[in-house]
Structure formats: C-alpha cells, structure tokens
Amino acid sequence: MNPVLKLLIEGGHLTTAQMAQVSGLSESDVDRHLEQLKKDGVFLGWRPVLDLSRESAGAVRAVIEVKITPERGGGFNRLAERLSRFDEVESCYLMSGAYDLLIFVTGPSLQRVAGFVSEKLSTLEGVLSTSTHFMLRSYKEGFFLMEAPSRENERLKVSP
C-alpha cells in the first residue's frame, strides 16, 4: 500500500511535514505520493470529520433511499450523476437490494431538506419513489467515536 495512504488512514490529522517525519520520506516525496493518490482517484481531498447531530452545528442530515428507472445505454449513471450535483447531496451511492440509490443529504433545517426532497428530487423524471430518514444522533463518524474517552486519562503517566 502507498505509505502515505497508510498514514492517512492511521492518523488523518498529520500535516504533510509530520507525515514526512513519520514515514522517513522527504516532504516533496509525500507531496508526490499525495498527487499520485489524487491522480488515481483514491485521495479526493481533505475534509473535516464533523458531528452534525450536535445542536450547535445547526444542521440536519437525512438518508434517502431512491428508486429510479434505469435507462438504455447508461443504466443508473445519468440520473445518479445529475442528483449528485445538488449542493445538498453529501454522498450518493448505487446500491444492491430494495432500492437503487442511497443519498446522504445535509441542510440547515428540516424544512430545507424536506424542500429538496419534494421540489427537486421527487420531481425528476425517472425517480419512482423516495424514502427519507432523518438522522437523530451520531455515534460514529468517519472512524471517530463520538463519546471516545480520552486516552491520556486511561494510561498511567509512567509505568514499567
């Protein structure tokens, strides 16, 4: 595995300078690896991991199961790509099973998310049905546990 990818998975909060120190590569090597990962479409960008279910975040998230009609020649792609372009859409996946697309949506209020579903999503030609589930609370986000106890408190400061 690409050594920089390993570090991104193990300790995503390292700066490139720190990654260089940890991996024993030069900073320019780290940059080169990052560029390669971008080129390969593996590393898409830096993004903070947020708990949007906190009240102070002022955000509402929903997961929407969408059934759509596949098209001759393109299958689900055209509609999925079109839906993905909306700013409200965080992620969009083609799924096996009872529905076709699974869409993660974020908005500033319940009304805005509901508006997106009723005005934009369900009115698109080819969308057969939607089923919207609002998220009530996060327990784990992007590998971060929300109530993770702090490590420092758990270990003795010096031990044999």
Next chain:
Amino acid sequence: MKRFIARHVAGLPKSGIRDFFEIVAKKKDVISLGIGEPDFDTPWHIREAAIYALEKGRTHYTSNLGLMELRRAIAAYVESNYSVGYAPDDEILVTVGVSEALDLALRALLNPGDKVLYHQPCYVSYHPGVALAHGVALAVPTRADDGFALNVADLERAWQPGCKVLMMNLPCNPTGGTCDRAHLEKIARFAVEKDLIVLSDEIYSELVYECPHTSIAVFPGMRERTIFLHGFSKAFAMTGFRIGYACGPAQLIEAMMKVHQYSMLCAPILSQEAAVEALARGQDGVKSMREQYQRRRDLVVKRLRAAGLACRAPGGAFYVFPSVASTGMSDHDFAYGLLEKQGVAVVPGAAFGENGRGFVRASFATGYDQLVEACDRIERFVNTPAPCSAPSPS
C-alpha cells in the same frame, strides 16, 4: 512498625519508576514517553468477547491451569509461531500476566541462596522477584555497542557455583535489545553446560522489526530446561486484562501450579475468554500495530540522532534506549531537566539497574503527532541545556 516487616522485603529498594511517576503525575501538559504499555486500546472484538462472556454468566473459577479451550489455543499458537510443542493437559499454565508466571517460576525453583543470572538493564521486577523468592540475583551487563544483546562471555564472567536459573527477556524492556539465532544458540549451549533452567520472558516477541524472533526453547537440549513465558499484554494491547502463560516440562509446570493454586487459584475467567478471542482472530490487529510501531521507531531514532543523542534502532519492543552522555548530563538530570524545561517524560535508565545509568528509556507507544512534538521538544532541550535543580535520587 518497621520491625514487623520481613527483612527481605524491607531490603527491597523502592522502584525508581515510582518516584518519577509521582513527579510526572503532578505536572500538566506532559507528553509522556515513559509508559510501558501500548497506546492502542484492546481491539474491539477482543473486548466484546469479554463482555459477551460476562453477559452469559461466565463468572466462575476455571481449572487452576486455565480454560482448556485457551490452553489448546495457546499450544497451537506457540507451536506455529515459535516451533515448540507443548501439551495443553499438563505443560501450559495460564497466569495473571507474565509477572505472575515469573514469580511462580522463581518461587517454584529457588531454594534460599540459589543464584539467578539475569541481564541488566532489565525489567524492574527481575531483581526484586529473585529476592522475594529468597534467591541471589547476579546481574549480567548488556551493552549499547552490540545492541544490548546478551553475550556468552559476559554470562561466563558472571556465573558462580550455585547458579540454577537464567532469566532473560528478549526483546528487552527497556533496551529493545534482541539476540540473533547464532547468539542465542551459544547461550543455549552455555545453559546446557552449566545445567541451568532458563526463564525466557518473550512478551515482546511479536514486536520485532528486522530479524525474525527465535525462542531459546528450540535449541537442542533446551525444551526440557526452558520455561517459556508469554502473554497478551503487548502484542494484543491487553495490559489491563492481566493475562499471560507459562509453557514448560510437565514437572516444572506442576510445581508452578502448586504455588499458583494456593495463591491465585486461577486467572480471571473474563480475561481468559478475551484471550481465546485474541488468539482466534487477533492476528490482523497485531500486524497492523507492529507496522505502526515500526514507523514510529524509525521516526524517533532518526530524530534523537539528529538531536545529537547516540541512539540505536531497537530490534524489538517499543522502546528506544539512547545514551545521554553527549549532553554531559546524568540520566537522572536529563530526565528531570527534560520534564522540567520541556514537559516530556522519559525514564532514567538507572531505574532498570546500574547498567542503565547514562541512558534513558523513551517509549514510542504514543501517537505520531505526540511523538513528533516530543522529538521537537527533546531537540530543543538538548540544544539549549541549562543548569537545573533536580531533586536527588532517593
């Protein structure tokens, strides 16, 4: 009150780590490289197995030797990883960590005055463990210039009539020292020649970085004189579970079991259940942790060398043991000064025996970002030494 305390207990020195711990514990914003345990939490599937066992009401005593299922799993694991076979029925004893296994072995083997060879620097309990069993501990020095390996010439020098046991811990806490196969074979021949029982504490053996680990029990004539000690604390990050084991010839295990059954009775069942899970499905976790330790080791060694400390890359465990001689400071002054000026805790080498003087132990069982920051601070400390008033060692 003092007059009530047994002489051999009163005579034990206070652990050097204990003093240092008291001081570190009072300080804020310390990055501690003084911790002798993994920073990783026990992998969830192992913790979950303990919870499941608790839910199912598995809260009773087990056989004195430990759960048969666990002993079978240990036998298979030791056979495949160390190439030594032990019978689950009577050659394996599950203990409360390797610490208990060491204590049992010493108490089962030593008559008052029997002599025990051990390499030094070494784990803090070795010398006291021998004293508590009424034995006499003979330190064999190991040195930085040959990677803190145990040399037969030094063993020969330290040997005296009446030596019964050789205790060793490879890879070694605190030095990270290991022994290659050729070295080890010579030690094995020495043990056979001098008719010694070898207590081989191989708790760090999954955490080796270049050379594969070899157990001394594999050499001719060694299986019958070796007590192989191992546990789950380091490789599986299970320190708080307190679970280890001893493998050896049935008569020796039987003798240790006698002491164990009248003192501990059995290792905690929840820890035993967790250990079964660790052996069944824990290998990926061990591999992933080892890879991270290796990257951290390379980082710390490089940075400490750049800071001007003589630091060899340890072959195993998760400690570097650099010399602080180049700073002109003693290990004690270095550790207290570093803590005082830069808020980084490392353990003075003398805590691990006289031969550790002039060195400090820094654990790299800490996250990358903390390690980078700690190395920055050590570099600043080494490059701007200032006289500091360290309390004298007690």
